[in-house]
Amino acid sequence: MTIVPAAASPAFSPLYRQIKTLLLQSLETGEWRPGEAIPSEADLAVRFGVSQGTVRKAIDELATDNLVVRRQGKGTFVATHDDPRAFFRFLRLVPLAGGREPSKSIPLECWRAKAGPESARMLGLSIGDAIVILRRLLQFSEKPVVVDEIYLPGEIFGALSLDMLTDYQGSLYSLFESHFGVRMIRAEERIRAVPADRTSAELLGVSEGSPLLSVERLSFSYGNRSVEWRRGLYSTAEHCYLNELG
Amino acid sequence: MTIVPAAASPAFSPLYRQIKTLLLQSLETGEWRPGEAIPSEADLAVRFGVSQGTVRKAIDELATDNLVVRRQGKGTFVATHDDPRAFFRFLRLVPLAGGREPSKSIPLECWRAKAGPESARMLGLSIGDAIVILRRLLQFSEKPVVVDEIYLPGEIFGALSLDMLTDYQGSLYSLFESHFGVRMIRAEERIRAVPADRTSAELLGVSEGSPLLSVERLSFSYGNRSVEWRRGLYSTAEHCYLNELG
């Protein structure tokens, strides 16, 4: 282990960032799994041969990156999509009326295919590589609101099946995490307004051609690796996409 | 000044947060104006009778809240909307093709009115209070992309006029800041898909009824005071609304 005391110069990286990188590696390789506690700050300070304050600053950044959750008196835990509080981190849809609604995910189809130009580019694959495609419906208060089409690299998600999805309780990302060892940590969404096509209109209970939100999401795991691309069509008759601008 | 050393208990607030509150007050009252430097950390430490580390932590939070910008070697500066880098903080529209485009704001109309139920509720006014309404067009690469209708409290923005807007170089929020002493620090956007009405369709050069993004924005100044409500219709033929999910 080569830790430079933040001196020297060109391309200088402070100590706490080097520590952060080391912690990131341990997270990525699964030394500590989602939901588990990582070692205490004091332990890590000894392990890396730095002061507790330096470890602390590294963990602070991991916490603001949502990779880790601190709990005073208990410890620091690897973030997990199992936590119900994480549910709305990636789904920005809220009822127009306000409040929260019971939601339900209904898998429709799941099949294997070969990557076309677009999905290959998005997922960092070559054209023709194996992919898995999933279609599903999202309901709020028993009413259909979103149709999603989700593209996944076959190499990782080859074992995904409709049964698996139907049986599973919890969010999709929670399933990805527990069954495929893939943790989503960041995503980009590109939003446009489009007319409803025939089949989506039927699924969502709106008339063909009526305006829908098209939300394309590219999700990333560790190391900025894109591991999911999806396109959702949102009915905004009774819901809207809520975004906070800081 | 009553600074409690972060001891005692119920409703305990750490020292650095008390310092943050004091700094916030100085920002709000305009003791330091947008673009100016605030006193050095050492000076503030003396002024408040705490250690530099504590002041530092308070400023850290102000910096992550985008209220203040740190520049190593120079000082800490009150954030300003004049800074061109701040332009895309509130406008999340990007070209589908990627890259940046020259943009231009074209004021269309500006008139005085009385607050209706909706604008009163949004702006925290009573029905019938004076408001100012502004309509404008946003172009990218000479092509119209957004029509905005902006509602402002008359008490603050009574002096706003079309001439003022036409003459002004820079963003709207930059003008609000320099001419009206109002700094926007946060906003919420609610996004839906709607069919284009006749006049918006003409302005945006799309056909009536074609899908547009409806972006309703409520903007807040210090103390969570809502001081602007606007509704924008975005043509997403060649642009999309980009959102990063952390």
Added chain:
DNA sequence: GAGTGGTCTAGACCACTGC
């Protein structure tokens, strides 16, 4: 009470800016 994260301090030194 032991163990964890959270706060606060005082002081040393580094990196960057501008005179």
Added chain:
DNA sequence: CAGTGGTCTAGACCACTCG
């Protein structure tokens, strides 16, 4: 060079959780 923010340390003490 002086002045600024940025890093790092060592140590004290507080707040919270759990057995």
